[in-house]
Amino acid sequence: MPSMIQLRHVVKIFGDEPRGEALNMLKAGYSKDEIQEHTGHVVGVDDADFDVEAGEIFVVMGLSGSGKSTLIRCVNRLVEPTAGEVIVDGIDVTALEPRQLQEFRRNKTGMVFQHFGLFPHQSVLSNVAFGLKVKGVPIDERRRTAEETLSLVGLSGYENSFPSQLSGGMQQRVGLARALASNPDILLMDEAFSALDPLIRRQMQDELLSIQAGLKERNTILFITHDLNEALRVGTRVCIMKDGAIHQIGTPEDILLRPGTDYVAEFVQDVDQGRVLLIASVSEPATAVESSASVAAALDAMARSGSKVVHVVDSGARPIGIVTQHEARAAQTQGTQDLDSLIQQTPNVTNDMILAKVYQLCEKGLPLSVVDTNGALVGSVRPLEILAELGRVESISERLELAKSQAATEGDN
Ligand SMILES: Nc1ncnc2c1ncn2[C@@H]1O[C@H](COP(=O)(O)OP(=O)(O)OP(=O)(O)O)[C@@H](O)[C@H]1O
Ligand SMILES: [Mg+2]
Numbered sequence: 001m002p003s004m005i006q007l008r009h010v011v012k013i014f015g016d017e018p019r020g021e022a023l024n025m026l027k028a029g030y031s032k033d034e035i036q037e038h039t040g041h042v043v044g045v046d047d048a049d050f051d052v053e054a055g056e057i058f059v060v061m062g063l064s065g066s067g068k069s070t071l072i073r074c075v076n077r078l079v080e081p082t083a084g085e086v087i088v089d090g091i092d093v094t095a096l097e098p099r100q101l102q103e104f105r106r107n108k109t110g111m112v113f114q115h116f117g118l119f120p121h122q123s124v125l126s127n128v129a130f131g132l133k134v135k136g137v138p139i140d141e142r143r144r145t146a147e148e149t150l151s152l153v154g155l156s157g158y159e160n161s162f163p164s165q166l167s168g169g170m171q172q173r174v175g176l177a178r179a180l181a182s183n184p185d186i187l188l189m190d191e192a193f194s195a196l197d198p199l200i201r202r203q204m205q206d207e208l209l210s211i212q213a214g215l216k217e218r219n220t221i222l223f224i225t226h227d228l229n230e231a232l233r234v235g236t237r238v239c240i241m242k243d244g245a246i247h248q249i250g251t252p253e254d255i256l257l258r259p260g261t262d263y264v265a266e267f268v269q270d271v272d273q274g275r276v277l278l279i280a281s282v283s284e285p286a287t288a289v290e291s292s293a294s295v296a297a298a299l300d301a302m303a304r305s306g307s308k309v310v311h312v313v314d315s316g317a318r319p320i321g322i323v324t325q326h327e328a329r330a331a332q333t334q335g336t337q338d339l340d341s342l343i344q345q346t347p348n349v350t351n352d353m354i355l356a357k358v359y360q361l362c363e364k365g366l367p368l369s370v371v372d373t374n375g376a377l378v379g380s381v382r383p384l385e386i387l388a389e390l391g392r393v394e395s396i397s398e399r400l401e402l403a404k405s406q407a408a409t410e411g412d413n
Contacts, residue, residue, distance in 0.1 A: 003051035004186060004220040005058075005075060010048040010084035012070050012244075015041030018082040032243040044070035044079070046244035055218035057208075059231040062241035068224045071241070072188050075222065076109045077101060089185055106135055110179030114191040116171045118163040124150065124174050125159040131182035142181075149181040150174075152211055169200035173207070180211070180219070187221045193230065198280030198351050199370075199379050205234050228267055229281050232256070240264050277389055279358065279381060280351035283370045286311045286380035291320055294337045299328050309367050309380075312343050317376040319369035321345045351379070355386050362386055 013022045013035075022041035025034070032043040045067045052058040060068045073079035075086055077093060086093040088108060096104055110131070118127050125146050132142035150156055153173040163171050172193065179187055193201045212218050225231050231238045232252040239249045240263070248260035259265040287307040289298050291314060298310045302325050310328075312320045321343035331342055346366045349358050350373075361368055362383030370379035 002054050004054040004089055005052040005222070006085075006087040007048045007050055007074075008085040008087070010045055010071075010074055010086060011082045012044035012067075012074060012079055013041050013082045014044055015039065017041070023082060043067075043244045045074060045081075046246075048074075048084070048246055050239070050246070050249055052220060052222065053236075054220050055212075056236035057212065057221045057223055057234050059223045059225060059235035059238045060241060061225055061228065061231045061238055063226060066241040067244040068226075068241060069190055070244070072190055072222050072224055075186070075188060076105050076111070106131070106182070108185045110182060110184035110187045112172075112175050112179045112187065112189040112192040114194050116163070116168075116175045116195075118171060118174055118178075120163055122162075123159065124155065124161050124163065124166070127163065127174055128177045128181050130178060135182060146177075146181055149177045152180065152214075153177045153207060167200075169196055169204060172196055172200075172204060176204075176208070185220060187219045189221060189223045191224055191226070194225065194227070198278070199283050199285070201230070202281060202283065203285070205230060209234060229277065233281075240267065277355045278351060279349050279353045279355065279370060282355065282381050282385040282389055283351060283379035284381065284385075286369070286377055288313050288317075288377055289339070290315060291339065291343075293339055295328050295331050295339055295342070296337065298323055298339055299325065299332065302328070307380075311367075311369055311377055311380060312339065313377050319346075319348055319371060319377045322366060322369070348375070349381065355390055359386055359390055 011023065011026065013026065015022060018041060022035050022039045022043070025038065026043060026046060030038075032046070036042055048071055060071060062068055070079050074081045075088065075093070077086070077096075081094060084094070088104070091104065091108075093101070093104060119130070122130075125143065128149055129142040129146040132145060137145070147156070147159060150159060153176055155170060155173050155177065158166065158170070163174065166174065172195070175192070193204050196204060212221075223234060235252055237249060237251055238255050240247045240255065242263050248255060248264045250258070250260070255264060255267070259267070285305075287301050287305040287309070288311040289301050291312050302308065302310050308325045309322045310325075311322050314320055323339060323342045323344070327342045344366060346364070346368055347361045348369045348371045349361065351370060358368070365383055367383065368381045369377055370381055372378045
């Protein structure tokens with residue numbers, strides 16, 4: 001596959017004289033801390049040198065301050081690199097004059113921010129059409145494109161709403177739609193989903209993946225996160241940064257099975273122990289009806305959401321149990337409208353529970369009710385999802401063990 005983004009020895013040093021002693025010290029191998037202590041300059045990015053292929057979701061991961069935002073901003077020169085070259089689709093971005101740079105940003109890149117960055121006094125439609133307006137696209141066309149893009153992110157019908165009337169997840173969708181509307185070659189997403197609660201966040205990840213899968217020409221996406229779960233879920237490849245330097249770039253599997261440095265191995269350790277996989281990562285929106293509802297109403301609710309079960313809750317939204325579509329249909333055929341007799345009990349879990357600890361609860365094969373701290377229903381988890389996730393982790397750990405023992409044997413020879 002052709003490279004969409006090429007970074008050639010990109011360095012960013014913050015300070016008054018970035019190209020002076022600080023750069024020399026960096027080249028001589030001094031650490032970020034040493035350079036800061038000695039020169040007062042801060043190393044943002046230390047020799048980033050890699051290609052991002054067209055159509056991939058390239059995830060940049062690392063702790064706070066590791067240089068993720070600085071790196072991504074070097075790509076569209078929101079941050080001016082101190083040294084090195086950035087080439088996007090054959091264009092040497094580092095050499096562009098201000099005017100050309102503006103054109104480049106408009107036509108080639110889209111950015112999705114952590115805190116949505118929407119215009120509060122403009123409608124959803126205007127927000128999404130904004131980039132097209134700047135590009136000088138005629139009004140009819142930009143309206144049509146904005147509507148299409150809103151439908152792509154599942155927000156048809158909200159064109160005339162204002163951002164404040166939408167939930168966080170919906171606002172994030174608007175942000176995504178705005179970036180997608182101008183059909184940029186590359187999408188820069190800096191912690192775009194971090195402000196969302198876990199459930200919505202997972203939906204957005206799915207949304208992103210399904211949008212990508214549905215496109216003829218996939219966007220090339222630079223995606224920043226400090227959540228390993230998210231990185232492994234959405235990343236074609238994952239890049240791990242620390243102190244501005246890149247420790248490893250590889251497929252999620254590479255990173256897990258063949259950690260390149262001790263630092264990366266620490267992350268892997270987390271997955272190895274299943275510590276990072278929480279209920280939140282598999283929780284889905286629940287279809288729910290109150291216990292006073294009829295069987296027909298329950299069937300209706302399932303038909304609307306496409307779910308095969310409905311959670312039955314009391315008037316305080318607390319789960320009582322679930323009714324399956326199968327049983328509800330059978331009851332309806334027999335002329336029963338009483339939902340109570342069909343309710344099966346199922347355990348409650350919370351979003352912060354670890355999958356490995358709840359999998360026994362899946363024994364009955366029924367979905368679990370996810371509740372918040374007040375005991376109110378906030379989601380639903382299918383046992384298959386839990387087992388699949390655990391299976392994945394277990395098989396990864398198994399392979400990890402195998403890889404370790406092979407490495408040990410090789411070491412003996
Ligand atoms: N404008 C700036 N001036 C000086 N130093 C900066 C500036 N921007 C970033 N830095 C420094 O560069 C380093 C990398 O910062 P960056 O914002 O890229 O980290 P990050 O990985 O995006 O962190 P976070 O997860 O908190 O967003 C940090 O040490 C930071 O202090
Ligand atoms: Mg950042």
